[in-house]
Amino acid sequence: MSEFDLEFRNVTKDFGEVRAVDDVTLQVHRGEFISLLGPSGCGKTTSLRMIAGFERPTRGDIYLDGRSVGDTPPYRRNVNTVFQHYALFPHKHVFDNIAFGLRMRRRPAAAIAERVERMLALVELPGIGGRFPHQLSGGQQQRVALARALINEPTVLLLDEPLGALDLKVRRRMQQELKRIHREVGVTFVYVTHDQEEALTMSDRIAVMNHGRVEQLDTPAAIYERPATRFVAGFIGLTNLLRGVVEGREGGALVVRTADGARLRAEPADAAAPGTTVEVAVRPEKIQMGVEEPRGADNCVEGRVAAFVYQGVVTEYQVELRDGQKVRVIVQNLRETWGSSVVPEGSRVYLHWSRGAGLVLADTGMAHVETGDEDDAVAAPRR
Amino acid sequence: MAIEHLDTRPGSERWTAAPPGVRSDVLALLHRVGWVKILLFLLPALLLLAVYLVIPVAMLVVMSFYRSTMFGITRDFSLGNYAHFAGNPMFPYLLLKSIRMALTVTVLSLLVSYPFAYFLARMSGRFKTALLILVMVPFWTSYLIRTMAWLPILGIKGVVNYSLLSLQLVTKPVEVFLFNEFSVILTLVHIYLPYMVVPIFLSLDRLDVRLLEAAGDLGANPLRAFWHVTLPLSMPGVGGGIVMVFIAGFGAYVTPKLLGGSSGIMFGNVLADQYSGTFNWPFGAVLALIMITVVILLLVVASRFTRLDGVFRAQA
Numbered sequence: 001m002s003e004f005d006l007e008f009r010n011v012t013k014d015f016g017e018v019r020a021v022d023d024v025t026l027q028v029h030r031g032e033f034i035s036l037l038g039p040s041g042c043g044k045t046t047s048l049r050m051i052a053g054f055e056r057p058t059r060g061d062i063y064l065d066g067r068s069v070g071d072t073p074p075y076r077r078n079v080n081t082v083f084q085h086y087a088l089f090p091h092k093h094v095f096d097n098i099a100f101g102l103r104m105r106r107r108p109a110a111a112i113a114e115r116v117e118r119m120l121a122l123v124e125l126p127g128i129g130g131r132f133p134h135q136l137s138g139g140q141q142q143r144v145a146l147a148r149a150l151i152n153e154p155t156v157l158l159l160d161e162p163l164g165a166l167d168l169k170v171r172r173r174m175q176q177e178l179k180r181i182h183r184e185v186g187v188t189f190v191y192v193t194h195d196q197e198e199a200l201t202m203s204d205r206i207a208v209m210n211h212g213r214v215e216q217l218d219t220p221a222a223i224y225e226r227p228a229t230r231f232v233a234g235f236i237g238l239t240n241l242l243r244g245v246v247e248g249r250e251g252g253a254l255v256v257r258t259a260d261g262a263r264l265r266a267e268p269a270d271a272a273a274p275g276t277t278v279e280v281a282v283r284p285e286k287i288q289m290g291v292e293e294p295r296g297a298d299n300c301v302e303g304r305v306a307a308f309v310y311q312g313v314v315t316e317y318q319v320e321l322r323d324g325q326k327v328r329v330i331v332q333n334l335r336e337t338w339g340s341s342v343v344p345e346g347s348r349v350y351l352h353w354s355r356g357a358g359l360v361l362a363d364t365g366m367a368h369v370e371t372g373d374e375d376d377a378v379a380a381p382r383r
Numbered sequence: 384m385a386i387e388h389l390d391t392r393p394g395s396e397r398w399t400a401a402p403p404g405v406r407s408d409v410l411a412l413l414h415r416v417g418w419v420k421i422l423l424f425l426l427p428a429l430l431l432l433a434v435y436l437v438i439p440v441a442m443l444v445v446m447s448f449y450r451s452t453m454f455g456i457t458r459d460f461s462l463g464n465y466a467h468f469a470g471n472p473m474f475p476y477l478l479l480k481s482i483r484m485a486l487t488v489t490v491l492s493l494l495v496s497y498p499f500a501y502f503l504a505r506m507s508g509r510f511k512t513a514l515l516i517l518v519m520v521p522f523w524t525s526y527l528i529r530t531m532a533w534l535p536i537l538g539i540k541g542v543v544n545y546s547l548l549s550l551q552l553v554t555k556p557v558e559v560f561l562f563n564e565f566s567v568i569l570t571l572v573h574i575y576l577p578y579m580v581v582p583i584f585l586s587l588d589r590l591d592v593r594l595l596e597a598a599g600d601l602g603a604n605p606l607r608a609f610w611h612v613t614l615p616l617s618m619p620g621v622g623g624g625i626v627m628v629f630i631a632g633f634g635a636y637v638t639p640k641l642l643g644g645s646s647g648i649m650f651g652n653v654l655a656d657q658y659s660g661t662f663n664w665p666f667g668a669v670l671a672l673i674m675i676t677v678v679i680l681l682l683v684v685a686s687r688f689t690r691l692d693g694v695f696r697a698q699a
Binding site for chain 2 (some may be wrong): 052053054073074075076079080081083085087088091100101104105109147148152351
């Protein structure tokens with residue numbers, strides 16, 4: 001028995017000239033909920049299809065429960081998939097859909113009936129075994145697809161954007177449901193999504209993928225707080241990039257001087273040599289904004305409010321620094337009346353943030369930083 | 384096995400809003416569109432059906448009770464034509480023989496068509512289109528020519544005999560190829576093949592390959608995936624093909640007349656003779672009604688096993 005349920009070792013997949021997955025190595029622990037997150041075409045679905053056995057790696061190897069599955073066809077792998085559009089058998093009742101896997105293993109009918117009922121109870125759809133898939137709502141079909149996969153007690157359950165076709169409300173509820181079911185059955189989940197919020201709220205760990213490579217594999221908090229690359233920082237949440245020249249090191253931090261003379265402290269300390277131009281990434285909600293100059297702040301820049309958008313829970317400010325760089329700041333509306341809590345346009349403000357909030361990111365060559373669903377990013381506060 | 388639906392779109396509003404059923408569909412349509420508009424739209428089709436189907440069949444029924452005499456048709460009520468049918472064992476024999484031959488044609492045609500349609504549906508690109516056109520080409524050729532084409536192939540001096548002779552497999556031409564049941568069945572299979580291939584192809588072509596992936600994912604090897612997913616979902620096409628080929632084969636009379644000789648004669652030949660040969664229209668009406676009854680019975684049986692409307696349903 002391996003410590004890992006699933007392992008990629010230098011897996012590459014080419015489709016003709018196109019490299020869909022590029023030298024991916026990763027390990028998934030037993031019972032873990034891991035998400036493959038990235039924009040469309042990043043290789044996440046191809047990776048999933050290779051685990052399921054629908055595609056074979058061009059190079060490298062995939063291990064399930066410690067065994068290489070390179071040449072194992074899908075029907076001999078102890079892996080089951082919840083397909084993006086469910087792929088329920090339209091000509092079979094819900095019962096027969098869920099029973100399909102056990103019937104393929106020729107389990108006795110009585111045992112199958114009992115297990116199907118248990119699965120229907122698990123996905124909270126008791127008594128619908130006699131219906132056809134087209135008689136169910138999208139959310140119900142989703143649950144049936146989940147039951148049909150889980151009944152086989154797979155080593156790894158693969159979920160291919162399973163909530164993509166559902167409307168927002170149902171999707172939120174199904175997220176909770178999936179987490180509950182994951183806890184109850186304890187099976188390893190590999191979850192493919194392009195929705196950063198979904199990945200952040202549900203996963204134990206997230207593999208952020210871009211152009212066939214895993215840019216970062218870590219916990220949601222680490223991915224958000226300590227993005228490894230500019231792509232990750234830009235894809236997940238919003239981020240400000242402040243350009244400056246490295247001055248040197250000071251107490252475990254890198255000191256960067258911006259064009260208007262402000263000195264910023266950023267991590268990691270060894271990110272760049274003195275004299276080089278770097279960009280310091282700061283999340284908009286980590287920045288504090290005040291009309292008076294703060295004393296003893298690690299990082300402080302001066303600017304003018306160019307615009308703001310009141311959004312209920314937060315107000316998003318667009319602040320223009322003296323050297324022309326624009327910074328986005330998200331301020332929680334803590335006071336009871338918005339009129340008194342908002343800072344009007346044209347006001348002179350000081351932006352400051354603690355020293356760990358500024359990061360110098362590795363550039364993976366992607367001019368991609370402002371991607372991500374911006375509306376979503378602002379609307380959904382996250383920890 | 385009842386095939387309820389081919390529609391695999393998840394959460395499709397059309398199916399989730401109300402359970403499908405002919406009655407609820409009609410009611411919903413009535414509610415949306417209203418009586419008058421529906422009637423207006425249906426009128427041309429209804430007129431066509433009335434003129435070319437309902438009235439002729441009614442005339443057949445009436446005609447079947449008339450009497451044919453030396454001086455023409457006598458319009459009185461008599462069951463003599465039905466008695467004539469029952470009294471002469473040749474007619475029931477020919478009826479059963481035609482059903483048997485039509486069934487043979489249907490089964491052979493299915494055995495040839497399914498694998499072909501299967502691989503056609505799995506293909507892609509130019510080759511697929513080319514093959515599909517090749518299947519359809521005979522449709523644009525005269526039925527007579529397609530029938531006659533078998534003469535120079537199966538005849539005494541035909542291609543087959545010539546080949547056998549030159550290979551010295553036989554010493555004199557073989558006569559069993561032509562003017563018997565065999566040549567009729569072979570030709571009918573050939574002529575009606577598109578009727579079988581096309582509906583099966585359509586049902587296989589719109590089969591969602593993700594369903595096959597799902598079956599494989601759940602532990603079904605390719606053979607079992609075919610048995611549990613592909614085959615049942617292609618049943619509407621199979622049913623449609625069976626019905627069309629059987630009806631066409633059952634009613635055939637040109638092919639048996641040209642290639643059947645005396646042993647290849649079918650029910651349709653006797654029927655046609657009543658109109659074009661002996662001018663016994665009332666008895667011809669009886670034979671025609673019997674054929675229609677057999678076909679209707681077949682449709683009833685077939686509709687129990689598959690949903691025939693699936694054949695004509697738009698692509699999912």
